[in-house]
Amino acid sequence: MFKWNLREIVVMSTLAVVFAIVYLLFFQVGNIMVGFMGPIGYEPIFGIWFIVSIISAYIIRKPGAAFLSETIAAFVEVLIGNVNGPRLILSGMIQGLGAELIFAATGWKRYSVWVLMAAGMGSSVFSFAWGYFLSGFAALSPQYVLWMFIIRIVSGALLAGLLGKYISDTLAKTGVLNGMALGKERNRRKAA
Structure with missing residues (x-):
């Protein structure tokens, strides 16, 4: 089965290569937002950096899909020019692990909208813990850091979870995913 x-x-x-490009583009969007809003500027869009883990896991439905896709995306992003360099690969691994653990908790058997949103939130928690130490959040006021965390959690749920589900379901409707677990599930529902 696995x-x-x-x-x-x-x-x-x-998917990992495509989203590596998306991630790099959103890094520039985030930089602009930080210029206007300060460190909290990345938080509203942070969930976009977890989306490939959600999409891959939802489409393929096998252990490792979330972790591997996020890790590959980070590696490709480094190769195409992210200024954070190789430490970004570790960030991608941490983000992918946050989502992967949620899917593991269901035995890689449940992919409801709530599980997908929880996986995005899992990536948010893991990435925030990593970023707290890496980016010096401790120097900020606790209230500011709390707002950063809350916004990142919401972004993970909405941008990674909900948007990831929407993108995947839209792809499945085209028939391009008929050989994948999501496509097979969709075809079973249509036949019933």
Whole structure:
């Protein structure tokens, strides 16, 4: 059941490369927002940096999909020029692990909208803990840090969880995912 086939590996890797480009573009958007809002400027869009883990896990539904896709996306993002360099790969691994643990808690069997949102929130919690130490959040006021955390949690739930589900479901409607777990589930529902 959990054995990966070549098509799943190709789909996951392709999604990771596409979202590495999206991530790099959103890094620039985040920089602009930080210029206007200060450190909290990244938080409203932070969930976008977790989205490939949610999409890959929802489409493929196998252990490691969230973790691997996020790690590959971070690696590709470093290769194409993210200024954070190799430590970004560790950030991607941490973000992917946050989502992966939520899917693991369901035995990789539940992919409801609530589970997808929880996975986005899991990435938010893990990434925030990592960022707290890496980015020096301790120097900020506790209230400011709390607002950063709350906004990141909401962003993870909405941008990674809900938007990730919407993108995946939209792709499934085209038929391009018929060989994937999500496409097979969709076809079973249509036939019933």
